[in-house]
Amino acid sequence: MALPTLDDPFYYLANFHTVLDWLGSRYADLLSAEERDFIAAFEALPRASRALLVRMVMRKGVDFRASRLRYAEIGDTRAAAAPLIAAGWVETDAELELAALFTLATKGELAADLAPWLAELGLSRSAGKAAWCAALAAESPAPRALPAWLPSLDDTHYRLTVDALGERFRLMFFGNLRQQWSEFVLADLGIYRFESVSLAASSRAFSRRDELEAYHHLHRCRERFDADEPLADLLAEIPREPFDNPWLERRRGRLLYKFAYRSERQGELRQALALYHDSAAPEARLRRIRVLERLARFDEAWALARCAENAPVSAAETQALGRIVPRLRRKLGLPRGAAAAPAEPERIMLTLPRSGWVEGAVAAHLSRDQAPVIYVENTLINALFGLLCWEAIFAPLPGAFFHPFHSGPADLFDEDFHARRQALFAACLAALERGDYADIVRRRFRDKHGIQSPFVAWGALDERTLALALTCIPARHLRLWFERLLGDIRANRAGMPDLIQFWPDEARYRMIEVKGPGDRLQDNQKRWLAFCAEHAMPVSVCYVSWDEGGDERERQDAQGDEGQPQGAVIEDAGAPPNSAAGGNPA
Known part of the structure; x- marks a missing residue:
C-alpha cells in the first residue's frame, strides 16, 4: 500500500481515504448501515469539510473550540464546519461537564467569568486550575453550554459526534485499539519503518x-x-x-x-x-x-x-x-518429596565505589581492552534470534498480518505461534548447523536495519557488539537460547543477564547478571540462570556492595598493588582466566 507524502498538505485526509478504501475492499460484508452511509456521505463533502472532520477525529477528545481549529490548508474553519453540522457529525454548543470546560478554557478565561463563584468558595486566583476544578466540582454544578459557563468568551464549541464510529474504523483497520492514527504520520516521516508483508485481499482481523x-x-x-x-x-x-x-x-x-x-x-x-x-x-x-x-x-x-x-x-x-x-x-502430613537441586551459576563478589548505575559500574570495572564488557540485558540474544529467524517471524500466514503497520505478527504470543511456523523456524535454525548463520545475521542487520521488530531493538545493537557476539558465542549456545525463546516467547524474552564479556582472541564469552545492594534475583532471571548453568553455558551472578571507606580507601588502593583495580575487593574471582567456564579477567 503506497502512503501519501507529507509534501501534500492534505496528507492526513489521504491517509483516512486509504483506510476507508481498505475497509471497503476487506470489510464490506461487516460494515453496518451507519458505517456505509457515513462513507458514502463523507466522499460527497467538500474537501475542506472532510479535512476538518479528519483533523478532529485524529485529535484527542470530542470537544473543540472553533478558534483553536486553525489549519492553513483548510482555511475558514467555520465555513468548513457547516456541512459537518448539517450532517449531524458535529454539534455546536452542546452541554459541557465542568471537567470538560476546564480542559477547553485557559485559567484566565475561566477567571473572567467564574471569579465571583471562586471567591465565594474562598479560592484565590493564585490557586491552580486543578484546585479550582476540584472545589467547584464539589458543588455538583449541572452541565451547561459554553456561553452559559463563560458568557464573556467569544468562541464556538464544537462536539464531534462520530468519534465512536471513527474508533470502529480504527479497530477494523489495525485489529486493535492500541495503535493510533499517528502510525501513518510516523511511517510518513520515516520514524517507524515496517516490514513489507504480502497481504491477501482476505487479510483482516475480524471475520x-x-x-x-x-x-x-x-x-x-x-x-x-x-x-x-x-x-x-x-x-x-x-x-x-x-x-x-x-x-x-x-x-x-x-x-x-x-x-x-x-x-x-x-x-x-x-x-x-x-x-x-x-x-x-x-x-x-x-x-x-x-x-x-x-x-x-x-x-x-x-x-x-x-x-x-x-x-x-x-x-x-x-x-x-x-x-x-x-x-x-x-x-x-505427606512425606517430603525428593527435590532436585538447581544448577548454580558462578558467583562474583565485588565492592565498588558507590555509583548511580550499578551495571555500568561493574561493566567499567571488569572490562579490559582484550575482554570488553557490554551492557545488553535482554537485547542481544533477542536481536540475534530476530535477525536469524526474520523470515519465519514475518511469514504471511493467515491471521498474522492484516495491515501495513505491524511491528510483528498478531499471533506472536499465541500458544501455536511456533507450531504454525515449525518448518520455517527449523529452516532458519538449520543455518546454525551449516555454519552460515553469521553471514545471514550480518546481512539481515544491514538490509533490515531500522525496520520494526518484536525482537530487535536497533538502538541497543551496533556492528561491534554484533561482530563480537558472532565471534565469541558458539552456535550450540545460540540454538539453546533460541529454542528456549520459542518455547514461551512472552515469558522468555526477558530475564536474561545484564552484561556480556567477550574474549575475541579466544572466541569465548560469559554473561553476568548484576545485583546491587538489597537487590534480589527475580523468578524469570533465576530460570534463565538455571538454564544456562544446566547447559554449561558461561554465566555468573555479580553481587555488588558499596565501598563506604571514602577517600582514604581510594588513596590506599592507589598506593597498593597496581595489578589490583582501584576501588574493588573481589572475594570470589570465580574460574581462572583460561577456563572453559569463561574466566574472570580480574
Whole structure:
C-alpha cells in the first residue's frame, strides 16, 4: 500500500481515504448501515469539510473550540464546519461537564467569568486550575453550554459526534485499539519503518461483525476496570460463556484473570476462585492453587498442583510449584518429596565505589581492552534470534498480518505461534548447523536495519557488539537460547543477564547478571540462570556492595598493588582466566 507524502498538505485526509478504501475492499460484508452511509456521505463533502472532520477525529477528545481549529490548508474553519453540522457529525454548543470546560478554557478565561463563584468558595486566583476544578466540582454544578459557563468568551464549541464510529474504523483497520492514527504520520516521516508483508485481499482481523462488537465491548470493560469501577458492575457485563474465536477468548480470559486477581487482593477469595476457574489465562491455574490454599482446602489444592506438575503450562509455573508443593505436603502430613537441586551459576563478589548505575559500574570495572564488557540485558540474544529467524517471524500466514503497520505478527504470543511456523523456524535454525548463520545475521542487520521488530531493538545493537557476539558465542549456545525463546516467547524474552564479556582472541564469552545492594534475583532471571548453568553455558551472578571507606580507601588502593583495580575487593574471582567456564579477567 503506497502512503501519501507529507509534501501534500492534505496528507492526513489521504491517509483516512486509504483506510476507508481498505475497509471497503476487506470489510464490506461487516460494515453496518451507519458505517456505509457515513462513507458514502463523507466522499460527497467538500474537501475542506472532510479535512476538518479528519483533523478532529485524529485529535484527542470530542470537544473543540472553533478558534483553536486553525489549519492553513483548510482555511475558514467555520465555513468548513457547516456541512459537518448539517450532517449531524458535529454539534455546536452542546452541554459541557465542568471537567470538560476546564480542559477547553485557559485559567484566565475561566477567571473572567467564574471569579465571583471562586471567591465565594474562598479560592484565590493564585490557586491552580486543578484546585479550582476540584472545589467547584464539589458543588455538583449541572452541565451547561459554553456561553452559559463563560458568557464573556467569544468562541464556538464544537462536539464531534462520530468519534465512536471513527474508533470502529480504527479497530477494523489495525485489529486493535492500541495503535493510533499517528502510525501513518510516523511511517510518513520515516520514524517507524515496517516490514513489507504480502497481504491477501482476505487479510483482516475480524471475520464476523459480532467479533468486532465483542472486542469493542471487552475493551470498554477493560477501560472501566482500569478506572476502578466496582467489580460487581463489571462482572455482570462480561460474557460468561467462552468465545469460539481463540483470539477473543484469550482477551476474555485475561480480563477475567485481572478481575480475579483484584478480588483475591480484596479478600473475596471465593469470587476470585470462580473467576480464575473461568479464565483461560495460563497463570490462572497457579492462582487457583494459592487461593485454595488460603481457603484451607488443601486436598483440592494438592490435586490441582499434581495435575500442574504432570503438565505444566510454562517454566514459570514449574518454578512456582517448586515452592508450593513442599508447603502443601507439610500441611497434608505427606512425606517430603525428593527435590532436585538447581544448577548454580558462578558467583562474583565485588565492592565498588558507590555509583548511580550499578551495571555500568561493574561493566567499567571488569572490562579490559582484550575482554570488553557490554551492557545488553535482554537485547542481544533477542536481536540475534530476530535477525536469524526474520523470515519465519514475518511469514504471511493467515491471521498474522492484516495491515501495513505491524511491528510483528498478531499471533506472536499465541500458544501455536511456533507450531504454525515449525518448518520455517527449523529452516532458519538449520543455518546454525551449516555454519552460515553469521553471514545471514550480518546481512539481515544491514538490509533490515531500522525496520520494526518484536525482537530487535536497533538502538541497543551496533556492528561491534554484533561482530563480537558472532565471534565469541558458539552456535550450540545460540540454538539453546533460541529454542528456549520459542518455547514461551512472552515469558522468555526477558530475564536474561545484564552484561556480556567477550574474549575475541579466544572466541569465548560469559554473561553476568548484576545485583546491587538489597537487590534480589527475580523468578524469570533465576530460570534463565538455571538454564544456562544446566547447559554449561558461561554465566555468573555479580553481587555488588558499596565501598563506604571514602577517600582514604581510594588513596590506599592507589598506593597498593597496581595489578589490583582501584576501588574493588573481589572475594570470589570465580574460574581462572583460561577456563572453559569463561574466566574472570580480574
